[in-house]
Amino acid sequence: MVKALAFTMEPGLVAELASHTRRLAGEAVLVAPKEAASKAPAGVYTKAYILEAGDPAAFAAALEKVYNEYKPDIVLTIASKNNTTAAALLAAKLRLPMLTEALEPRIEGSTLTAKRRVLGGRAEASYRAQLPAVLSLARGAAEPLQEAGGVEAQPLEAPQPRVTLLESKEKVREAVNLEEAEIVVGVGRGFRSREDLKLAEELAQLLGGVVGASRPIVADYGWLSEDRWIGISGKKIRPKLYIAIGISGAPQHMAAAMDSKIIVAVNKDKNAPIFQYADYGVVADLYQFLPVLIKKLRERLNR
Numbered sequence: 099m100v101k102a103l104a105f106t107m108e109p110g111l112v113a114e115l116a117s118h119t120r121r122l123a124g125e126a127v128l129v130a131p132k133e134a135a136s137k138a139p140a141g142v143y144t145k146a147y148i149l150e151a152g153d154p155a156a157f158a159a160a161l162e163k164v165y166n167e168y169k170p171d172i173v174l175t176i177a178s179k180n181n182t183t184a185a186a187l188l189a190a191k192l193r194l195p196m197l198t199e200a201l202e203p204r205i206e207g208s209t210l211t212a213k214r215r216v217l218g219g220r221a222e223a224s225y226r227a228q229l230p231a232v233l234s235l236a237r238g239a240a241e242p243l244q245e246a247g248g249v250e251a252q253p254l255e256a257p258q259p260r261v262t263l264l265e266s267k268e269k270v271r272e273a274v275n276l277e278e279a280e281i282v283v284g285v286g287r288g289f290r291s292r293e294d295l296k297l298a299e300e301l302a303q304l305l306g307g308v309v310g311a312s313r314p315i316v317a318d319y320g321w322l323s324e325d326r327w328i329g330i331s332g333k334k335i336r337p338k339l340y341i342a343i344g345i346s347g348a349p350q351h352m353a354a355a356m357d358s359k360i361i362v363a364v365n366k367d368k369n370a371p372i373f374q375y376a377d378y379g380v381v382a383d384l385y386q387f388l389p390v391l392i393k394k395l396r397e398r399l400n401r
């Protein structure tokens with residue numbers, strides 16, 4: 099029977115984690131902040147520990163104590179910045195193999211196998227590791243388990259973090275939630291000025307969507323805020339429709355847009371890599387195409 103130590107520093111991922119834990123393990127304990135630990139389903143976990151999220155290094159040190167007592171075959175988490183950092187620190191400390199952004203994990207005997215998207219999502223690689231191992235699962239790969247509560251949760255003491263947080267200030271944000279948006283209009287270096295982005299903003303508004311951007315638009319030109327950044331170093335999107343305009347389709351951008359249901363690309367270069375990902379491609383100059391598209395949409399929507 100596989101024994102798992104499941105953990106999450108992000109309370110919002112606890113139901114998804116429970117779903118994977120139930121499938122992979124015969125017996126498991128959970129370590130999570132109170133809000134999540136109190137929801138640990140009894141059908142999945144025998145015990146829950148409350149550990150407030152803070153510094154991933156301190157979280158990993160507390161996990162190590164549970165690991166040494168419980169001796170699990172596998173440590174499970176769902177990929178997020180903090181979770182993966184804590185998992186990596188734990189794996190390094192315990193000298194365990196670790197698979198990240200894992201999909202379709204399986205355990206047979208003492209062997210763990212999983213897949214992972216590589217080359218910006220254009221290929222899938224398969225991996226194998228011997229248990230005990232640490233597994234950081236790709237987000238969104240399992241239906242969250244909607245069974246709540248039943249396990250008594252006890253506090254776990256975290257060691258003093260070696261880094262002390264002195265102050266944190268909230269970033270100035272625009273009211274945009276790219277990750278949840280159903281329609282995203284992406285803008286790239288095909289736009290010649292900040293002023294010209296109005297075309298994309300108008301299109302997004304007509305469609306009820308939001309504007310996102312490739313890295314240069316945010317990081318190099320500063321035309322839009324970081325909330326709009328799509329890519330491995332920005333936000334991951336999963337809209338029903340992604341319209342990428344003047345974006346070449348670099349792997350670092352597309353890796354975070356691949357899960358869009360429908361991808362439409364507008365690019366004047368017919369050989370642009372984005373067309374390999376697009377469901378619909380428009381080879382056109384955006385300055386000619388967008389005004390026509392906007393006009394037609396206005397006529398259609400009567401606006």
Ligand SMILES: Cc1cc2nc3c(=O)[nH]c(=O)nc-3n(C[C@H](O)[C@H](O)[C@H](O)COP(=O)(O)OP(=O)(O)OC[C@H]3O[C@@H](n4cnc5c(N)ncnc54)[C@H](O)[C@@H]3O)c2cc1C
Nearest residue numbers: 286287288312313329330331344345346348350351366384
């Ligand atoms: C470690 C690392 C991390 C990175 N992380 C990210 C990330 O998170 N997100 C990200 O986006 N990038 C990221 N990048 C950068 C990435 O590699 C690309 O450089 C970037 O995505 C390119 O942005 P772009 O498509 O807007 O620009 P370009 O590659 O310059 O493409 C512009 C496109 O616009 C087209 N075009 C030009 N004029 C017009 C016109 N008038 N009408 C229609 N089409 C036109 C061109 O044909 C071209 O295909 C990262 C790179 C590295 C090394």
